[in-house]
Amino acid sequence: MEKQKKVAVAGAGSWGTALAMVLADNGCDVRLWGNKPAQIEEINGKHTNEAYLPGVTLPENIVGHSSLDKALEGVDTVIVAVPTKAIRDVVKQINEAAKQPLTVVHVSKGIEPGTLMRISEMIEEEGDAAVVKDVVVLAGPSHAEEVSLRHPTTVTVSSKNMEAAKSVQDLFINHNFRVYTNPDLVGVEIGTALKNIIALAAGITDGLGYGDNAKAALMTRGLAEIARLGTVMGANPLTFAGLTGVGDLIVTCTSVHSRNWRAGNMLGKGQKLDDVLENMGMVVEGVRTTKAAYQLAEKYNVKMPITMALYGVLFDGKDVRDAVDSLMSRDKKSEMDDLVNILQESK
Structure with missing residues (x-):
């Protein structure tokens, strides 16, 4: 036995x-x-x-x-x-x-x-x-x-x-x-950490009452952000199409069980960060991770507009509506060019 x-x-x-x-x-x-x-x-x-x-x-x-x-x-x-x-x-x-x-x-x-x-x-x-x-x-x-x-x-x-x-x-x-x-340790850890940033942002859009269109766009562009940084750091871009990429992103951005979504939702409804964290009573990993990702984006010279906008809300006192407006008014670009660049970074 x-x-x-x-x-x-x-x-x-x-x-x-x-x-x-x-x-x-x-x-x-x-x-x-x-x-x-x-x-x-x-x-x-x-x-x-x-x-x-x-x-x-x-x-x-x-x-x-x-x-x-x-x-x-x-x-x-x-x-x-x-x-x-x-x-x-x-x-x-x-x-x-x-x-x-x-x-x-x-x-x-x-x-x-x-x-x-x-x-x-x-x-x-x-x-x-x-x-x-x-x-x-x-x-x-x-x-x-x-x-x-x-x-x-x-x-x-x-x-x-x-x-x-x-x-x-x-x-x-x-x-x-x-x-x-999955042998891609870097990709697994980067994907599962950075999705908390996007979940915070998704909670904010829900708190603002912006609906499913906004959240779907945020999650999609957020995944591109995660993949953009992850591949520069040595991850396999395919990992971000898997469980610790899109899978983790979906569950964390759409569920009331998600601490990060709930915290973002409170921020979107006008509560201050300190009050949100006190009311949660549990650790909201996305807050610390936003600070780390902001620093990583600067270190690797990677464009991460959602992360930058959220950093402004969390640490610089930026208004949440102004942060969303800044994302919507960015210069026009090609989605396919962006995806091709991510793949090229992995080579």
Whole structure:
């Protein structure tokens, strides 16, 4: 009989908990680590995590831990499900707590302002070489709320070491949760991070009451922006036609589950950014990612008009209607020329 696989999940928010449920459904012994003792007590005592996944019952083979040392005992894979800004601190804690080499699977979606590093690069830089054996990213169109209800979901895994990615594919895949592999690590991470920028903008257009025409145009041109930057950074342009490109973009720009869409919607209705972030009560990755993408556009001399307009709204106090007007009054150009240029950048 095959021994039950032990897996740790660092981060007991909605996404970490939902992924812990997928692993538990696959028969794993899941250790869910969090830093709130009351939450861990609830997970173990009631098998719920009401603050993040209300109304959902957790499988009994998910055990909450407030000690990372205990959570990592005997595991060879840890899922890191924390906001981008917490990645470095959590990896440092893993360095201290781990007693064996680990495959680190990150499921966060962002880019670090200033360093302009993707999350896998942050983990590699911060991780102890004796602890962090491989880094794998798991991403795609997936809301935690729907995964926790076992609704059909499809994602992608990628890594510099595709054997490690395939092992993670085997770990997660089941009847409800389909997992593909993609060797384009840069494209997967860029697509899944930058779509949050476009989701913020889509929420703004909805908040302004501009309708489906505006949002469809925004998403289409937003995808071109993502691909334009990604290919300059070395990504395969085909990745942006896949799950972590157009797939992730659709789900994040059109769903009320999307934090970034909801935040943008509030901005479009006239609320101030600080008030929006306070009301959300959860991290809105698109805000930090907008700052990072703005810096990347300048670094690589890539035209990203939606990102630039959103940056003006978030950080320069620009009026949201003026930002939309500035996009609509840009110089005329050929759509096909733009697409051809993206393909040429990839060669």
